[in-house]
Amino acid sequence: GNHSNSSIHEKKIVNVAHRGASGYAPEHTIPAYQMGEQMKGDYIEIDLQMTKDGRLVAMHDEKVDRTTNGTGLVKDLTLAEIKKLDAGTWFNEKYPQLAKEVYEGLKVPTLEEVFKKFGKKANYYIETKSPDVYPGMEEELLQVLEEYKMVDSKGRTKNVLIQSFSKESLMKVHDLNPKLPLVQLFSYKNQATISDEELESIKEYAIGVGPNFSKVDGQYVKMVRNHDLQFHPYTVNERADMKKALEWGATGLFTNYPDVFNEVLREY
Ligand code: G3P
Ligand code: CA
Numbered sequence: 001g002n003h004s005n006s007s008i009h010e011k012k013i014v015n016v017a018h019r020g021a022s023g024y025a026p027e028h029t030i031p032a033y034q035m036g037e038q039m040k041g042d043y044i045e046i047d048l049q050m051t052k053d054g055r056l057v058a059m060h061d062e063k064v065d066r067t068t069n070g071t072g073l074v075k076d077l078t079l080a081e082i083k084k085l086d087a088g089t090w091f092n093e094k095y096p097q098l099a100k101e102v103y104e105g106l107k108v109p110t111l112e113e114v115f116k117k118f119g120k121k122a123n124y125y126i127e128t129k130s131p132d133v134y135p136g137m138e139e140e141l142l143q144v145l146e147e148y149k150m151v152d153s154k155g156r157t158k159n160v161l162i163q164s165f166s167k168e169s170l171m172k173v174h175d176l177n178p179k180l181p182l183v184q185l186f187s188y189k190n191q192a193t194i195s196d197e198e199l200e201s202i203k204e205y206a207i208g209v210g211p212n213f214s215k216v217d218g219q220y221v222k223m224v225r226n227h228d229l230q231f232h233p234y235t236v237n238e239r240a241d242m243k244k245a246l247e248w249g250a251t252g253l254f255t256n257y258p259d260v261f262n263e264v265l266r267e268y
Helices: 030-038 089-094 111-118 137-147 167-176 196-203 218-226 239-248 258-267
Strands: 014-017 043-050 056-058 123-128 160-164 182-186 208-211 252-255
Touching: 014 030, 014 258, 030 043, 030 111, 043 111, 043 137, 056 111, 056 137, 111 123, 111 137, 123 137, 123 167, 137 167, 160 167, 167 182, 196 218, 208 218, 218 239, 239 252, 239 258, 252 258
Parallel strands: 014 043, 014 252, 043 123, 123 160, 160 182, 182 208
Antiparallel strands: 043 056
């Protein structure tokens, strides 16, 4: 793999493999993350849910229904139960032109397994999903980060970013470890604006913002960058949109196609 990935600690535009290279392989599986690395994504993006027995797993939805052959809420299933599920066959059925036999029977990875597989040289962009549903999720996340030495004895990290739509969740992480870089996500329903006051208050705990690309414009980005905050919109899959994001001053973006974004970056 690529062992010299860039992170926000170096001044380069970051290419975040959204749910792994999820345009090519079943999201949040080891092959999707591997493909993200092979395509020289700088970060592996991981959405976290927590099992009934308190283990953090990589999954976007609160329910296992869409991305496995099982049903029900992650919070009602033990890790052992989740490990029985097939997290790849749905992809083969939904995208026959991208189907691969090796995707059959893939397992839902735990955060620990991802760290074991990709190690400290990879960069991780980790989202606390539905933190209100999972009391103790932030504490567990910080414990796993420590256990896998993703933070040093002073609590600093070179390769982890924590993101959330929940300000409360980010504040909790910030209180537990003020050294961790945080990104505040937003999901705007309408054309977005953001004020200096809002940005100042975000700057007290976060290093950047991540809004949905479709509802922002150049003015929004200008405001964010004026406050020296990182701007990482999601999910940008079209070349023209990637170019637009760069022209506006994006410092990185989430994409299902890290290979395409690298092509755009090379031309830019
Ligand atoms: O985390 C950035 C982006 O992934 C947020 O949207 O729903 O894909 O997690 P979602
Ligand atoms: Ca996410």
